[in-house]
Amino acid sequence: MGTNESRAAVDRIVDAYNAKDLEALSSLYHPDATYWSALSDLREGRDSIRNHIQELFTALPDERMRAKVVIAEGDTAVVEFESTGRGVGGVEYRVEFTEVIKFDQGRISSVNVYIDPEAVEGLVGNH
Numbered sequence: 001m002g003t004n005e006s007r008a009a010v011d012r013i014v015d016a017y018n019a020k021d022l023e024a025l026s027s028l029y030h031p032d033a034t035y036w037s038a039l040s041d042l043r044e045g046r047d048s049i050r051n052h053i054q055e056l057f058t059a060l061p062d063e064r065m066r067a068k069v070v071i072a073e074g075d076t077a078v079v080e081f082e083s084t085g086r087g088v089g090g091v092e093y094r095v096e097f098t099e100v101i102k103f104d105q106g107r108i109s110s111v112n113v114y115i116d117p118e119a120v121e122g123l124v125g126n127h
Helices: 003-018 022-027 046-059
Strands: 029-037 040-044 064-073 076-086 092-104 107-114
Touching: 003 022, 003 064, 003 076, 003 092, 022 029, 022 046, 029 046, 040 046
Parallel strands: 029 107
Antiparallel strands: 029 040, 064 076, 076 092, 092 107
């Protein structure tokens, strides 16, 4: 997978996430993918990641994500995201975070999410 394909894959991730299309989003992950976030435990395998994504969709149903900056090199993309929506009690929020996404044979093999836990405190429970 080259740099352009990695950038296109990031676009597919954002589109599927914003559409709340669980099937499309989970299909982008390799069956043995890993997902780590500063907010939760390590998720291993597409089914575990799918469950996590469903939890996010349930907790933040109107969340919209956009890729502000994408730096891609070969099979790796580093993405600065901005997420907006309404949290618990309808309070509007805007949160920025960075993800390092690695691809293997066109599918996501790992995601590491770097986010300040204090920035999301009070939006939802642990996810």
